[in-house]
Amino acid sequence: MKARKVEIMDTTLRDGEQTSGVSFSASEKLTLAKLLLEELRVDRIEIASARVSEGEFESVRQITDWAKDSGHLDRIEVLTFVDNGLSIEWMQKAGATVQNLLTKGSLNHLTHQLKKSPEQHFKDIAKVIKQGDEVGIATNVYLEDWSNGMRHSADYVFEFLDFLSTQKVKRILLPDTLGVLTHEEAFRFLDEILKRYPDQHFDFHGHNDYDLSVANVMEALKAGCHGLHLTVNGMGERAGNAPLASVVAVINDFMPHIEIAVDESALFKVSKLVSAFTGFGIPANKPIVGDNVFTQTAGIHADGDNKKNLYFNDLLPERFGRKRKYALGKTSGKANIQKNLQELGLTLNDEELKKVTQRIIELGDKKEKVTKEDLPYIISDVLDSNTYQQKVIVKSYVLTHSKGLKPSTTVAVEIEGESHEENAQGDGQFDAFMNALRKVYKSRKLELPKLIDYAVRIPPGSNSDALCETVITWQNNGKDFTTRGLDSDQTVSAIKATEKMLNII
Incomplete structure (x- = not known):
């Protein structure tokens, strides 16, 4: 069966910016726009809301200037409003050519927010679509609160879609604005709509309030939707939007009948950059892009990886420009340590490995975090104790x-x-x-002996606070010798170095 092409629209720069406390500068938006379109290769990006601020206008203008020169202008989209053409004027000045028109997708929103009848709303929408078309602006239409519209006022939604079928609309965008859909509803609602309007292009825009956004995306694809709206790191209002990295991995691994253009090897790089620009941290256990998701902690897992990769799944870190790590701690075991030693190019015999393992377990019991870079110091300390x-x-x-x-x-x-x-x-x-x-x-x-030199250091490259090494040089009977102590506390590490000196003399 031939794979079905699905468009990926990234809305990090617009909907993702609605994350509390997050705002991109114009230069940051331009940098991310280039990365999203040219390296990550998403199909489209939604970059701003019209008429928000002078800074927003400037960021859109910079992106459209670049996109025009790069041949990407039709992939740049801006959220607009039913405002009698004011958004259209704003877009013209900013150089944008695709509007995502925000309209009311539920009777509840229409009645209580706009206080208009469906006929009045449709008439206003038709006017904006016409105004856009006259100046070369293509129109996609958002049905805000569409999911609740299907639950509580489906007749209104179908009346609206009947109207849109008569208009010059490129895509119809169906958001689960409040993140309330179950996966069964996502499939049922979209299946009904897609069968009823086979000639229309429909995008699904999922939110994550119940942590169901990825499941809902899968059901939307099963129902046959043509496009998805996603954000880097799942950024967005409240609990955020459907996360780009997770959805891409799910499609590539579980939905072979779906074809997307996204280059998954660039996901981690873009994720880290968005986090740096926003100050919005990535949870360590966030799938695909979190710090811990390719880290084996239990020794039995590392041992299994040595024996035919027993604990690997299809989410190989290399796919996303990452590497598998083996944590060092009280549950590590010898296999984890061996993996880290291999990376450092070090070898130990069984007895030495046993002693180093025991020392790492002791540190783990004290809730100390040990990294690969700490290992040479631990080895030196343990083996030095045997002399x-x-x-x-x-x-x-x-x-x-x-x-x-x-x-x-x-x-x-x-x-x-x-x-x-x-x-x-x-x-x-x-x-x-x-x-x-x-x-x-x-x-x-x-x-x-006389103390003639005292130096404290942490392992180069270590990002943990587990260890510091104190190196003390002593003079005894005219001869110098050195002892080392290793501990998370500087004074204690010096005492350990001194204890070794006492035994040597």
Whole structure:
């Protein structure tokens, strides 16, 4: 069976801008318009509402100037109003040639908002369509609140569609304005309309108030609709619109009889740019574009991926310009760590891997987030601990820091099975810790090495706050040596480095 071509109209720049607190600048709109049409390859874009502001006018003018030179002008659409030609004049000045005329798709809206009869409304609409046609502006018509119109005043909707069938209209746009449709209704309403008006082009415009927008889009396509209205990241008023990325993936994977022009490999890039421009964050678990959706956390899943990709589905990250990741945490297991080691080009034997896994689990239990970039530091710390026999254990310590008082530390140390406890003050918490430690060793008639360098760093490229590494250089009997400590707390990592020094000497 030959695939049926369906148009994708992106309305991020118009309906998506109705997201609370979101507004694009003229240059941002132009940048996104170019990306949407030329890289993502959507069929059409709705970029603004007529007569909103001077800034909106300027953004439309910039986009239409570019679109005219690039041959895309007929793919640029503007929301207009039944206002006796004022929107038409605005469009002419802005250089736009396709209007999406907002009309009333339910008797409830018509009666209570416009306070007009259907005949009066249709007459006003016909006038605007004619005015547009006379100056070369093509017309698509929105039936606002169409879904409630079908539920409560279907006779009015069909009367309206009968009227539109006599007009010079390119497309009829059917919005679920309040996001109230169930998937059964989406199919039933559209199926009835498409059978009744086989020569008309119908678009479906879904909202996501019940999280049903993608399901409703699928049913609209099954019913035979010719176009879909979508937004990047599902942006839009209230709970937003049907999300572009999810719909594209669903069509490509589950609806082989539908053909769309969208290049799915550009979805993630556009998603990130829209998020950056708007400050509207993408939930980490949002399908296709969220940070976590291609991240395996459970070790059993990573192990399964090693064994014939048992936990893969058709949503391969490479399709969307992304890569699969394996999280490091208390549920990771050795398989996750192995995957990350492979990316870093590192290998460990089974015993070393077991110890590194245990350390990551310990960090996970403390709710610390570990990244791939932290791994070399963890490996260094764990393997470094194996180079000496632990005879000295820092059993406990209390670090205090109060305004107007010198920092102090109480430390309990076990040396070859014998416990010692001392208290001291210092210029900082670690200095106080070292002073208390010197008291312990002085009681045993021993001297500590001299601290000659102290450096703190986080793993390069790490985007977590899980770890910092303290590297301390000591001088003992004229020789220098270095120890490292790793912890989420800077002072604690220095204490761990010191404990290693105590065992080495």
